Amino acid sequence: MKEVLLKIENLSKTFGENVVLKDINLEVKPGEIVGLVGENGAGKSTLMKCIFGMPVILETGGFGGKIYFDGNEANFKSPFDALAAGIGMVHQEFSLIPGFKASENVVLNRESTVKSFLEGFFGSRIKAIDKKHVESRANDALSTLGVDIDVNTVVTEMPVAHKQFTEIAREIERENTKLLVLDEPTAVLTEEEAKMLLDTMKALSKKGIAMLFITHRLDEIMSVCDKVVVLRDGTLINSAATQDTNVNQVTEWMIGRKIENSSAVKEVKEQAVETIISIKNLWVDMPGESVKNLSLDIKKGEILGLGGMAGQGKIGIANGIMGLYDAKGKVEFKGEEIKLNDPADPLKKGLFFVSEDRKGVGLLLESSIEDNIAYPAIQIKGEFFKKRFGIFNLVDTDAVRENAKEYVEKLEIRCTSEKQKAQELSGGNQQKVCLAKAFTMNPEVLFVSEPTRGIDVGAKKLVLDTLKRYNREKGTTIIITSSEIEELRSVCDRIAIITEGKVEGILPPTADVLEFGKMMMGVKEAKDD
Known part of the structure; x- marks a missing residue:
């Protein structure tokens, strides 16, 4: 048995001018379980794509450095090359064929066949599938995982957890699998199901199958992994045996920030007691950011933060309340119920939303700055109108322009004039236009999602x-x-940390940064802090 199964030397990857991986060096031994952790945008997914030969890597110029697998240099042109070499990958997004049965998905492209009398006429392509043997193979693979799934169940009729186990069964059923890449495999599982999967991983490890395990749950890393590798901003920060480290230390490596001066943290003002928004059992069906039975009270006059790892549901809350994605549950504003799935209702009641998708949702890109800023107030509140000839209501273009000039100055929007098109502005200035639009509405409650994403440090400070x-x-x-x-x-x-679609806990801004990290990573002891 080789001492090293996967060896990565000085791996770097750029997308245009954006450097996403910098000189990554990593070794994985046969049967070793390596936990890979890092904040959003740390480079975890890009690293996996390089290893697995995903098309996006080749299409964007490939990568720098070298990858060796099973003793040979590997520069896979496609995932099929990686599969043939012995690397299996379980993606966050399911890659099962919905109309196929579990058994058919497990052995896809590797079906057992029997001879057909037509084979003599048409050749081997006409071989018939041996359904009994296919079912037997699928049953064996699934039983290895310790789960009881009817192999004749069609994927569309499966609960989410069964889909996840079927994905994993497909990879381990391949005879030559030597390395499994698992991208957040427990994110959709219950605690008991996750424990079952971790036990299976240990069993596979004993059979010599190595694993790269991406998860946001540090408890799982510490319980099942031999080694933990921490990425931050595209750089490998640390690699350590799990027995030689602990949750606090790994969290600190991940976050990589200690507050050097307390002025960076907001002083907590006297806590408001009046609830302005009460959220009960909110569910939001937003792809990649679903909210699951979330309850939360928001106090009048406060600035409440919603934090958490990517894909945990924090983005879905405002999108669901404001009617951009299907939602159910109960949301009350000042004691009056908001109509979910009706975007006009919260707007009329005095709520407003600055979306994280400023180009797709936040702006009329072809329109001028002044029109963008005034548009919601014109449409929803009937403002910026004046009577002509005592009969006609026409838009007061002078008022629209003066309002825009005021916000261009206040928010330091860099533009040629208020008539410049929104699409011609930089990301930071587009974000300022979105805020100007919100302030013009003068809402009682303002949801702002990812207000500083993709903007420079100076613009960030001004926005905040x-x-x-x-x-x-x-x-x-x-x-x-x-x-x-x-x-x-x-x-x-106050800051509410959202994990797996629910409120994991609420902390004041003065709490230790490690407590935030623990909650984000689903460390159970954080709930009692």
Whole structure:
């Protein structure tokens, strides 16, 4: 048996000018389970795509450095090359064929066949599938995982957990699988199902199958992995045997930030007692950000942060309440129920949303800055109109322009004039236009999602300072969703961490950064803190 199964030397990857991986060096031995952790955008998924030969890597110029697998240099042109070499991958998004049975998915492209009398006429292509043997093979693979799944069940009729186990069974059923890449395999599983999968991973490890295990749950890393590897900003920060480290240390490596001066954290103001929004049992069907039976009270006049890892549901909350994605449950605003799945209702009641998707949802790209800023107030509140000839209501273009000039100055929107098209602005200035639009609406409650994503440091500070000032001067309740915990700690009165579609816990901004990290990673002891 070779001492090293997978060896990565000085691996680098760029997308255009964006460097996403920098000189990664990593070794995985046969039968070794290596946990891979890192915050959103750390480079985990890109690293896996390089190893598995995903087309996006080749299409964007390939990668720098070298990958060796099973003693040979590997530069796979497609996932089929990786599969042939002995690498299996279980993706976050299911890759099963919906109309096929579990058995058919497990042995896909490797079906057992029997001879057909037509074979003499048409050749081997006419061989018949041996259904009994296919079912037997699928049963063997699934029983290895310790789960009881009827192999004749069609994928569309399966619960999510069974789909996940079917994906894994497909990979281990391949005779030559030497390395399994598992991308968040327990994210859709219950605690008991996750434990079953971790036990299976240990059993596979004993058979010599190595695993790269991506998960946001550090408890799982510590319980099943031989080694933990931490990525941050595309760089391999640390690699350590799990027996030589602990959850706190790994969390610190991941986050990589210690507050050097307390002024970076907002001082907690006297806690508001009046609830302005009450969320009960909210479900939101937003792809990749679903919310599951979430309950949360938002206090009048506070700045509440919604934090958590990518795909855990934080983005879905505002999108569901504001009617952009299907939702169910109960949301009350000042004691009055908001109509879910009706975008007009929350807007009329005094709520507004600055979306994380500023190009797709937030802006009319072909329209001018001044029109973008005034548009919602014109459409929803009937503002910026004046009477002509005592009869006709026409848009007061002078008022629209003056309003835009005020916000161009206040928010330092860099533009040629307020008539410049929104699509011609930089990302940071587009975000400022979205905020100007929200402020023009003068809402009682403002949801702002990823307010500083993709903008430079100077613009970030201005955006966050503006939100704090607006909250202070107007008393507006602001809910900020952000992937940056330090950002939330600098502006929020309370921060709710969303994990697996629910509120994992609520902390003040002054809490230790490790407590935030533990909650984000689903470490159970954090609930009692």
